[in-house]
Amino acid sequence: MPNKKCLVFFFFLFFLVIIGVIVICLIAKDGIKHKETESPFWQRTIVYQVYPRSFCDHDGDGTGDLQGILSKADYLKELGVGTVWLSPIFSSPMADFGYDVANFTAIEPLFGTMDDFDALRAALHDRGLRLVLDFVPNHSSDEHEWFVKSRRKEEPYADYYIWADPKGFDEEGQPIPPNNWLSVFRGPAWTWAEERQQFYFHQFLAKQPDLNYRNERVRDEMKQVLRFWLDRGVDGFRVDAVKFLFEVEDISQDESVANDPETDDPLDYYYLNHTLTTNQPETLEVVNEWRDILDQYSDRVMMAEVYDDDIRQVMKYYGNDSVPLADFPFNFLLIDSFRNRSDLSGAALKDALDLWMDNMPEGKWPNWVLGNHDNGRVGSRFGEDLIDALNMLVLLLPGTPVTYYGEEIGMLNTFISWEDTQDPQACNHGLDGYEDYSRDPERTPMQWDNSTLAGFTTGNSTWLPVNDNFKDLNVKAQQHAEKSHLKIYEELARLREEETFTKGHTAYPVISNEVFSLLRYLEGYESYLLVMNTSEEELEVDLHQHANMELPPTAEVVLRSVTDTAEATVPGSEIHLSEVKLAAGEGLLLTFSE
Ligand code: TEU
Numbered sequence: 001m002p003n004k005k006c007l008v009f010f011f012f013l014f015f016l017v018i019i020g021v022i023v024i025c026l027i028a029k030d031g032i033k034h035k036e037t038e039s040p041f042w043q044r045t046i047v048y049q050v051y052p053r054s055f056c057d058h059d060g061d062g063t064g065d066l067q068g069i070l071s072k073a074d075y076l077k078e079l080g081v082g083t084v085w086l087s088p089i090f091s092s093p094m095a096d097f098g099y100d101v102a103n104f105t106a107i108e109p110l111f112g113t114m115d116d117f118d119a120l121r122a123a124l125h126d127r128g129l130r131l132v133l134d135f136v137p138n139h140s141s142d143e144h145e146w147f148v149k150s151r152r153k154e155e156p157y158a159d160y161y162i163w164a165d166p167k168g169f170d171e172e173g174q175p176i177p178p179n180n181w182l183s184v185f186r187g188p189a190w191t192w193a194e195e196r197q198q199f200y201f202h203q204f205l206a207k208q209p210d211l212n213y214r215n216e217r218v219r220d221e222m223k224q225v226l227r228f229w230l231d232r233g234v235d236g237f238r239v240d241a242v243k244f245l246f247e248v249e250d251i252s253q254d255e256s257v258a259n260d261p262e263t264d265d266p267l268d269y270y271y272l273n274h275t276l277t278t279n280q281p282e283t284l285e286v287v288n289e290w291r292d293i294l295d296q297y298s299d300r301v302m303m304a305e306v307y308d309d310d311i312r313q314v315m316k317y318y319g320n321d322s323v324p325l326a327d328f329p330f331n332f333l334l335i336d337s338f339r340n341r342s343d344l345s346g347a348a349l350k351d352a353l354d355l356w357m358d359n360m361p362e363g364k365w366p367n368w369v370l371g372n373h374d375n376g377r378v379g380s381r382f383g384e385d386l387i388d389a390l391n392m393l394v395l396l397l398p399g400t401p402v403t404y405y406g407e408e409i410g411m412l413n414t415f416i417s418w419e420d421t422q423d424p425q426a427c428n429h430g431l432d433g434y435e436d437y438s439r440d441p442e443r444t445p446m447q448w449d450n451s452t453l454a455g456f457t458t459g460n461s462t463w464l465p466v467n468d469n470f471k472d473l474n475v476k477a478q479q480h481a482e483k484s485h486l487k488i489y490e491e492l493a494r495l496r497e498e499e500t501f502t503k504g505h506t507a508y509p510v511i512s513n514e515v516f517s518l519l520r521y522l523e524g525y526e527s528y529l530l531v532m533n534t535s536e537e538e539l540e541v542d543l544h545q546h547a548n549m550e551l552p553p554t555a556e557v558v559l560r561s562v563t564d565t566a567e568a569t570v571p572g573s574e575i576h577l578s579e580v581k582l583a584a585g586e587g588l589l590l591t592f593s594e
Contacts, residue, residue, distance in 0.1 A: 041130055041235070042301035042327055043365055044502070045082030046395065046493060047402045051373045052089050052111055053097060053463060054445050055405055060459035064445070066112035070120045075475070077127040079408060079486075080493025084124055085132040085238050085303075087373060089117070093143050095207040096424055097443075098134075099240065100141040104225040121233050130235035132301060137222050137286075138241045139208040146221075147209050151195050160218050161209045162201035164190070164251055175199065180254040181247075181277055184269045186428040189277075203244040203277065205424055213245055213286055226293050236294065236301030239326065242287065242317065243306045246280035279313050287317065287325045295324075303367070303402075304329040307336070311359045318364045328367045330402065331356050334394070335375050341383045346516035346534050350508055353397070366399030371407055377442050380413035382585075388488050388561035389532045389587025395492040396520060396530055396589075398506055406446055408489040409478050413441035414467040422464060440464055449476035483562050491559055500525045509547040514539055519549075529555060529590045533582035543577040551577050555590035564588070 056068030066089065076084060088098035091106040098108065107117050124131050140147060149157035166175035177190035177199055183206075190199040191206040201210045211218050226237070255272040263270045287304070294300045304317045304326035311333075319325030337352040338344050356366060370390055371378050379387045387410040394401040416422075416438060418431050426438030445462050447470040448455035453462055454470035467473070478484035495501065504522035511517065514535040521527040529551070533539045543551055557571045564583045568575060575590070582588055 047083045048081035049404045051087045057457035062461045063463045066116040073123040083130040088134045100208045102141040102143045105228045132236045135237040136240040138244045142207045163198045185425045238303045242304045243278045245283040248276045302326045345513045349516045350511045368394040369402040371404040377413045385585030392587040410485040414444040416440040447474040532587045536584045539582045552592045555592040559589040561586040
């Protein structure tokens with residue numbers, strides 16, 4: 001019967017359509033779900049800072065280079081860091097070791113070629129690692145073609161930098177700077193240019209003239225720089241010294257004296273309050289323009305470097321929904337709040353974490369920086385016994401941790417004599433003051449093994465001395481040791497991928513003078529409890545007695561600082577939370593199921 005056949009056919013067709021619709025819905029739902037859960041890469045990664053001069057020297061000239069970094073791509077992969085940030089690799093006379101850029105889109109020959117750069121980027125990307133570059137927008141080198149032409153008043157460059165007439169002339173006929181503004185590196189922020197018979201402004205060295213962001217052409221040039229590197233496949237930028245971008249337009253005003261009891265040197269940067277030369281409102285407009293550019297590419301990161309005592313100033317660089325800015329300004333509170341071991345207590349640590357979290361704008365993403373090329377090594381600032389505990393803390397907190405090269409093996413500050421001193425900031429403070437200002441101690445060559453010059457170079461000298469401790473303190477030794485800072489770091493990098501850390505909640509069950517603790521938990525998954533002894537004494541603590549929440553009677557040890565040798569806390573052991581023994585400065589990571 002044709003009608004019956006027809007009916008069956010239509011039923012079949014109807015059935016197919018229904019199945020089709022269901023399948024499409026499921027795919028769409030999954031797609032949406034995928035989009036909802038997939039966070040940007042910079043929220044799922046550790047950021048590892050490489051200081052290119054000091055990481056690995058391939059060509060044997062004593063200074064690190066791009067091929068050297070490439071040769072360590074497998075090391076970086078194994079370490080578990082997802083993102084590599086390179087301090088500046090651009091053409092530079094190296095007055096501030098690359099932070100004085102002579103060409104923003106060329107590779108410094110000391111570091112290699114553009115082909116080396118492409119090879120490095122490809123090697124990292126092949127391994128699933130991201131590559132972030134340093135963007136240094138505030139200033140260029142005085143050897144940059146723009147400045148050379150600007151100094152000659154050649155158009156269109158005449159107004160690319162900040163030029164000013166002298167306020168007058170002294171008795172000797174010397175020009176007087178337009179105001180009292182100071183350079184971060186000490187001394188006047190104005191330098192006289194004979195050729196142009198005017199002063200130019202520099203927040204840092206005289207060899208780092210400040211670009212004039214009130215000039216639209218300068219803004220465009222720097223946007224082109226961003227596009228150049230984004231088109232070349234970089235995954236984002238760390239933006240250098242961003243709060244210094246603008247100064248007030250009326251340069252007849254002096255900055256006020258800070259009356260800081262710690263500074264009686266009128267040429268020291270901290271002698272003045274920098275209300276006229278930092279954090280000007282126009283800065284945020286420019287950062288927003290850069291954000292727009294990054295957003296034209298997918299999944300790129302912007303991390304802003306802003307040191308400021310006023311946390312509200314720092315937070316501004318997160319922006320908001322209508323004016324998005326950086327993905328995060330670096331959180332330097334773990335550096336700024338604790339200059340010495342004696343500043344550290346469980347309660348002070350908790351306060352520092354809260355200060356960031358309580359001030360961070362709604363919906364934004366935290367980050368934790370323990371050290372960098374401008375600050376002393378973690379083990380030297382806090383004490384070597386705290387190295388593992390602090391890595392545990394920043395790698396297990398929610399947010400993006402930033403690790404400076406060598407911190408994974410606990411490298412320490414290296415003593416650098418006045419004769420060997422390279423850092424211009426140190427040199428400007430002279431023999432008597434240089435040690436307080438020098439950044440050389442934290443910039444010494446990476447310690448790869450116990451061979452001559454720590455395996456950093458094939459040559460016979462290094463740009464800064466290798467730390468004497470390299471025979472014992474090096475990557476190879478820590479890879480082979482039964483327990484080491486490096487092994488703990490790698491284990492933490494693996495652990496932080498677990499759901500408890502990527503999606504879990506955070507609590508601080510016990511906080512006291514000597515104890516800091518961090519709990520990460522998620523229903524249906526293992527909980528992790530980090531207990532840290534911030535004191536310099538061995539400690540036994542009853543967590544139950546002090547906890548502000550219910551804790552299980554026992555837990556299993558997952559990881560412990562290398563300094564702990566006690567039988568009871570060997571990883572894998574079950575311990576009672578009412579009697580937790582901790583070595584001085586120890587971090588003990590525990591797990592339990594409830
Ligand atoms: O640092 C900017 C900055 O804020 C410095 O004042 C920093 O606090 C100082 O170096 C600490 O001693 C960036 C770079 O990180 C730094 O290495 C450069 O020297 C500086 O910019 C100039 O480009």
